[in-house]
Amino acid sequence: MKFIRIIGGTLPLFIGLTSVAAAQDRREVTEPVVPSACTxxxxxxxxxxxxKLSDADESKPDTRLIQAALDHCAQGKAVELAASPGKNAFMSGPLQVPDGVTLLIGKGVTLYASRNPADYDYLSARGVCGTSEATERKFGEAAAAPEGLRSISGPSKPMGCQALISIIDAKNAAVMGEGTIDGGGDMQLIGRDYSWWQMARKAEPGNKKYYSVKLIVARNADGLVLYGITLHNSPNYHVTVNNTNGFTAWGVHLQTPTVAHTDARNTDGIDPGSSTNITIAHSWIDNEDDNIAIKTGVTHMSVLHNHFYSGHGMSIGSETYSGVSNLLVDDLVEDHTTSGIRIKSNVTRGGPVHDLVYQNICMRDVQVPIAISPYYNNGTIDQFFDPGFKGTRIPDYKAITLRNISVxxxxxxxxxxxxxxHRTAVSLENVTIAGIQPAxxxxxxxxITHARSNIPFGGQPADLKFVPASVPAPATPYSCEGKFLPMR
Structure with a gap:
């Protein structure tokens, strides 16, 4: 048997390998190496x-100290945050990582995000961050969508909130280390009687506007690397990457919330958009929202050897208007996510999605293991009927292969x-779901090309078509022995 080298291992050369090889990161990606420290x-x-840091502590951030070190660090080197006797934490407002520099969070160290919302305001829009249409405080009017605002689309202006860590127009930058970055989304804000998450939840009815903070935002950041880092409790999305060629996330441990029974909202894990050549590998994501959400404009992406826990699964969408293509998801374990393989859009934001391969995937306690939907209605779980929206951006899903899927x-x-x-075209190869019933x-x-699947298609509507190449045969469940492991 022949093999093709894939990041972190090998894959057997099956019939149809050409499509597998095409549907992935085109780079030769290997485990990142931590650079030596400049300081x-x-x-x-x-x-x-x-x-917990006191309000008095919040008046003594390390922002200037860390930023000055980053600004004066030589390319190819790292600014290391390290513990000292009796002290093991830093606290900061927004930081910018420049070209070729790594922010290295040392083992046992936590970098806390400031709880003062004013720290994240843009100079052109003071007093906006940490407000919403649903809070009693005066809400900052926005001319267009700020970086941290979920409910408005369109070009961004410097309104709202800066991210805790930004990598903007910087190549080969990185965030690494065995330490932790904690966004404090559950903690009461300075000068407010609510936390970031409480503000977001209060704004949810009516989809009201609010201004919040993301943990890591990258744009025009070719060669970006996240390696070994632990991310906790982001106020909003944990990682967003846009307009980037070459992004690697390897060994990321993302858990939110870390306090039991805390209500987090809009805490997506890793969201790439308008980017190419992406690899997310050997990572552990437990975050109560999309574990990974691929946004519009993404091509050539590999998602390899990952574990997902609470969250909305391996998602594409909801925006796909400029297309998503050439995706390989291999060796994924999803343990009590709400959805498993999820493609979500509707006629107001859809577009072409094609050449996707999902293989060697194990799931358990997943409400909707397969959701390929043009019916998205902002829900956690995809509805099974057409909501009747009107629009011209029609979702079009083609060349989707599901292979060796065991639920x-x-x-x-x-x-x-x-x-x-705009019919959806899917190939099912050895897909089994325990206890599946026609209902x-x-x-x-x-x-549907149907080969070795136990999904009962009898009684489905007449508009279901089996491709002539379909060869129904008994399925042999893909082995999930030893796959379900505790969150790390």
């Missing part, structure tokens, strides 16, 4: 034992096309 900053003020518990399957001119299968306007 080491030792913690002098804070201890991270209970995650250990019953769950729904949704495979739907938007209309007769759990929702198919409409779909062309």
């Amino acid at each position: 080491t900053l030792h913690a002098e003020k804070f201890v991270a034992d209970d995650r 250990m518990t019953p769950g729904d399957v949704l495979i739907a096309g938007a209309d007769e001119s 759990l299968v929702h198919i409409k306007l779909a062309d």
